Amino acid sequence: xxxxxxxxITTKHWSLPEAVQGCVDAGVPAIGLWRDKVAEAGVAxxxxxxxxxxxxxxxxxxxxxxxxxxxxxxxxALAENLQALExxxxxxxxxxxxxxxxxPAGSRDLAGARSxxxxxxxxxAPHAGDFGVRLAIEPxxxxxxxxxxxxxxxxxxxxxxxxxxxxxxxxxxxxxxxWWDPELERQIxxxxxxxxxxxxxxxxxxxxxxxxxxxGHVGDGHIDFAALTAxxxxxxxxxxxxxxxxxxxVWRTAGDRTLRTMIDRHRAHVETS
Amino acid sequence: xxxxxxxxITTKHWSLPEAVQGCVDAGVPAIGLWRDKVAEAGVAxxxxxxxxxxxxxxxxxxxxxxxxxxxxxxxxALAENLQALExxxxxxxxxxxxxxxxxPAGSRDLAGARSxxxxxxxxxAPHAGDFGVRLAIEPxxxxxxxxxxxxxxxxxxxxxxxxxxxxxxxxxxxxxxxWWDPELERQIxxxxxxxxxxxxxxxxxxxxxxxxxxxGHVGDGHIDFAALTAxxxxxxxxxxxxxxxxxxxVWRTAGDRTLRTMIDRHRAHVETS
Numbered sequence: 230x231x232x233x234x235x236x237x238i239t240t241k242h243w244s245l246p247e248a249v250q251g252c253v254d255a256g257v258p259a260i261g262l263w264r265d266k267v268a269e270a271g272v273a274x275x276x277x278x279x280x281x282x283x284x285x286x287x288x289x290x291x292x293x294x295x296x297x298x299x300x301x302x303x304x305x306a307l308a309e310n311l312q313a314l315e316x317x318x319x320x321x322x323x324x325x326x327x328x329x330x331x332x333p334a335g336s337r338d339l340a341g342a343r344s345x346x347x348x349x350x351x352x353x354a355p356h357a358g359d360f361g362v363r364l365a366i367e368p369x370x371x372x373x374x375x376x377x378x379x380x381x382x383x384x385x386x387x388x389x390x391x392x393x394x395x396x397x398x399x400x401x402x403x404x405x406x407x408w409w410d411p412e413l414e415r416q417i418x419x420x421x422x423x424x425x426x427x428x429x430x431x432x433x434x435x436x437x438x439x440x441x442x443x444x445g446h447v448g449d450g451h452i453d454f455a456a457l458t459a460x461x462x463x464x465x466x467x468x469x470x471x472x473x474x475x476x477x478x479v480w481r482t483a484g485d486r487t488l489r490t491m492i493d494r495h496r497a498h499v500e501t502s
Numbered sequence: 503x504x505x506x507x508x509x510x511i512t513t514k515h516w517s518l519p520e521a522v523q524g525c526v527d528a529g530v531p532a533i534g535l536w537r538d539k540v541a542e543a544g545v546a547x548x549x550x551x552x553x554x555x556x557x558x559x560x561x562x563x564x565x566x567x568x569x570x571x572x573x574x575x576x577x578x579a580l581a582e583n584l585q586a587l588e589x590x591x592x593x594x595x596x597x598x599x600x601x602x603x604x605x606p607a608g609s610r611d612l613a614g615a616r617s618x619x620x621x622x623x624x625x626x627a628p629h630a631g632d633f634g635v636r637l638a639i640e641p642x643x644x645x646x647x648x649x650x651x652x653x654x655x656x657x658x659x660x661x662x663x664x665x666x667x668x669x670x671x672x673x674x675x676x677x678x679x680x681w682w683d684p685e686l687e688r689q690i691x692x693x694x695x696x697x698x699x700x701x702x703x704x705x706x707x708x709x710x711x712x713x714x715x716x717x718g719h720v721g722d723g724h725i726d727f728a729a730l731t732a733x734x735x736x737x738x739x740x741x742x743x744x745x746x747x748x749x750x751x752v753w754r755t756a757g758d759r760t761l762r763t764m765i766d767r768h769r770a771h772v773e774t775s
Contacts, residue, residue: 338726339681339682343684370644370645371643371645371683372643372644372645372709374681375705375707375723375724381682381684382683384684388684409612409648410654411616411654411661432648435711436713437711438708438710438711440645440708450648451605453610453611453612
C-alpha cells in the first residue's frame, strides 16, 4: 500500500488533525486534503500537521466551478481558484483537483458553459505554473452534467488539458466517473503524463436519493479495478492512488475502521503485487 | 405536430385501446408500442386497433438484453428478439428498439458484455432484414451501464450499427440519454440515415430514488431541444419524434392531460416551425 492515499472526504466526520493521526496510525502514507477542512485548521497549521506527521499531500480538493456567466462571476471564480492554488503550494501538494461546474441556473447552454471552462482555464494555467501546482481537471460522471460538472468524459478533459503545458494542466482518472466509458482504454493511454491523480471508489447500486452519495468501497460494486489500474499503470502513472468515497453509511462508520477496510480492499483489488 | 408520436410508456396506466383512442382524440398521428401492452391486447388485435384508428406505429419497445453468458441465456435472448421482430412486423412498424442489457449478476467484465452484444446482433441482424424491421440500438445514459445497458454513447452504438447494413441496424437518439455527450454533434452527424428513432424527454433534477423515473416533460429540464432537434434534422432524419417519459408523477396524471402537455411542449420546443 505504498501508493495509497486517504482522500479526506472518505472520513468526512474527522477533522484534519484526526485524519492525519488516522493515516499515521494505519500506516497510510499520503492524504488528499479538502479546502474546508484545511480552513478549519488554518492553512499554515494544516501544512505543519501533515509535514510533521511525515505524510505526503496527494491533492488539494478542490478548485474549479468555472461556468459562471458575466464578469463578476468570472472574477469571483478566478479569485477563488488563485486562492486554492496558493493553499495547494503552501500545503506542499503539486495537484489541485478541478471540478468544472454545472449549468448556471436556468441555462440550457451546455456548449457555452463548456467554452467558459476553457476560457477560465486559460487564465488560470499560467498561475498554476507560477505556483508549481498542476490543475487537474476531473471529468465527472455524466449524471452530474447539469448541476456539477459540464466536463463529462476523460476525452473531453484531455481536449481541454492539451491546450496547455503538461506541467500546468492535467486530468484526474476517478474510477466512479469514468468506468463506463467505451473510450476509456484509449483515452487513458492518450492521457499518459497528463494523469495527475488516480482516485478510486466503486459503482454500487441502487443509486441513493442523493446521487452524489452512491459510491462504495473498492470491491463492493461493478468496477473491475484490476483492469482499470492496469490501464493507468500502462499509461505511465506511478503516483498516489486516492480513495475518495461519498457515502452516508461509510461516513457513519468510525474512521479507523474505514481506513482498515480501505487498506484491505486496496491490497485485494488495486495494488495487488 | 405532424411528426409527434406518443410512446406508450408515457401513459403507462392506459391500456393499448385507451392509448390508441387518446391519440385519436388528441390528434397525435403515431404511437410507439410496448410489448407488454401489446400482449395484453393480443398482437393481432393490437395491429387491428392501430390500423383501424389510422395511427402509424413509430416503434416497438423493446428487444435487446443481449449480455447473458452461456448458451442457454444466449438462446433465450435470441428467441425473445426473434419474437419481438415478428411482432413488430405484424404491428406494421419498421423499428424495434433494442436496449443492450447490463452486466450479468456478479460480473465486472464490461468488455465481455459489450462483445456479447455485438455477437448476438450479428445473429439477429439478418432476421431483422427478413422481417423488414430495423434493430434500433438505444444507447442509455451511462448511469444505467451496470444494470441496464452496456451501450452508453451514440458513438458506441454507431460502432456496433455500422457493422451491419443500414436497413438492418440503426440507432435511437434519445435526448435523456445523450444530451450531455461532448461528442453529440459529431456523432449525430455521423449517424445520418442510421437514425431510426428520435425520442424526447427532459433531464430534470433531483434524480428520484429510482433513477429510471427521473425524466420530465420537454421544457421542464436542462436540455436544449432546439439545438438537439436541429442536429437530428441536419443529419437528415425526417421520421417520428416520440415522447417517452418515465416519471411517477406523469404516470399519475390523467392520460388526456399528459397528451395536452406533450403537444404544447412539442410545439414550443421541438417542432416549432
